[in-house]
Amino acid sequence: MTIDWNAFTPWSALAGGALIGLASALLLLANGRIAGISGILGGLLARQAGETSWRLAFTVGLLAIPSLWLLFAQLPPIHIEAGYPVLVAAGLLVGIGTRYGSGCTSGHGVCGLSRLSPRSLVATLCFMGAGFATVFAVRHLLGA
Amino acid sequence: MNKTTITAFAAGLVFGLGLLLSGMANPEKVLAFLDLAGNWDPSLALVMAGAIAVGLPVFTWAKGRQKSLLDEPLKIPTSNDIDRPLVVGSLLFGAGWGLAGFCPGPAVVATGAGELKAVVFTLAMLVGMTAFQALQRQPQPA
Numbered sequence A: 001m002t003i004d005w006n007a008f009t010p011w012s013a014l015a016g017g018a019l020i021g022l023a024s025a026l027l028l029l030a031n032g033r034i035a036g037i038s039g040i041l042g043g044l045l046a047r048q049a050g051e052t053s054w055r056l057a058f059t060v061g062l063l064a065i066p067s068l069w070l071l072f073a074q075l076p077p078i079h080i081e082a083g084y085p086v087l088v089a090a091g092l093l094v095g096i097g098t099r100y101g102s103g104c105t106s107g108h109g110v111c112g113l114s115r116l117s118p119r120s121l122v123a124t125l126c127f128m129g130a131g132f133a134t135v136f137a138v139r140h141l142l143g144a
Numbered sequence B: 001m002n003k004t005t006i007t008a009f010a011a012g013l014v015f016g017l018g019l020l021l022s023g024m025a026n027p028e029k030v031l032a033f034l035d036l037a038g039n040w041d042p043s044l045a046l047v048m049a050g051a052i053a054v055g056l057p058v059f060t061w062a063k064g065r066q067k068s069l070l071d072e073p074l075k076i077p078t079s080n081d082i083d084r085p086l087v088v089g090s091l092l093f094g095a096g097w098g099l100a101g102f103c104p105g106p107a108v109v110a111t112g113a114g115e116l117k118a119v120v121f122t123l124a125m126l127v128g129m130t131a132f133q134a135l136q137r138q139p140q141p142a
Helices: A010-031 A037-046 A052-070 A084-100 A105-114 A118-141 B003-022 B027-034 B043-062 B084-100 B104-112 B116-137
Strands: none
Touching: A010 A105, A010 B003, A010 B043, A037 A052, A037 A084, A037 A105, A037 B104, A037 B116, A052 B003, A052 B104, A084 B084, A084 B104, A084 B116, A105 A118, A105 B043, A105 B104, A118 B027, A118 B084, B003 B043, B003 B104, B027 B043, B027 B084, B027 B104, B104 B116
């Protein structure tokens, strides 16, 4: 392992993380709900009565933030290396996996770990482990 | 529009702002974090650290409560079962995350930024969610 110090952005990472924690805290304190993005999207698709408007409003917020950011500054880079077939396969895996596993980086990784849930700790170790293993396989075994 | 819709919208905006600022919305940076054997960029570990540092006291405080500040029922998961769906689902999710560098939140934000590839990923993800939820609603074989 070599650490890429040139790419290391500790302050924006910490500040961005703090904002993510703040947003999760706001949704919990005001709405009494967990800010788990896969759960919010899955709930929207399932159209549960009485749970749609807050989920839709949260999702619209996520969709709207880049346009709002553009009013003040250029957007930070969004580089997507993967080709379309890989994106479709990855999207299907993420969609199925997050619903089967009841959460993703936000619901398990942020909210779950914040409430010290052993279930979320196991989930986070599993998806981080699988993420590390997949990148290792793609970049260093297959050499893509 | 009621208060809970407005607070949810505000939470979505702040959450998205955090994803953009931290670099989580950039798959290139996510994959550089997941590439332990390559030129490793440890930044995203600090995203989780920053989020939990803020979340921990708030979630701890909320544990004993029944209602939110806007008098909504506080819906905190109660299950403690470490079961097969949790493990297998999370492994599948991690594999998809490692292939594209997108998890659900950043994919939605990058879709909002008008990135065509993010739109394709997000649509595939929604198809996966819908398919899984449809299968789950099927009656179980006897």
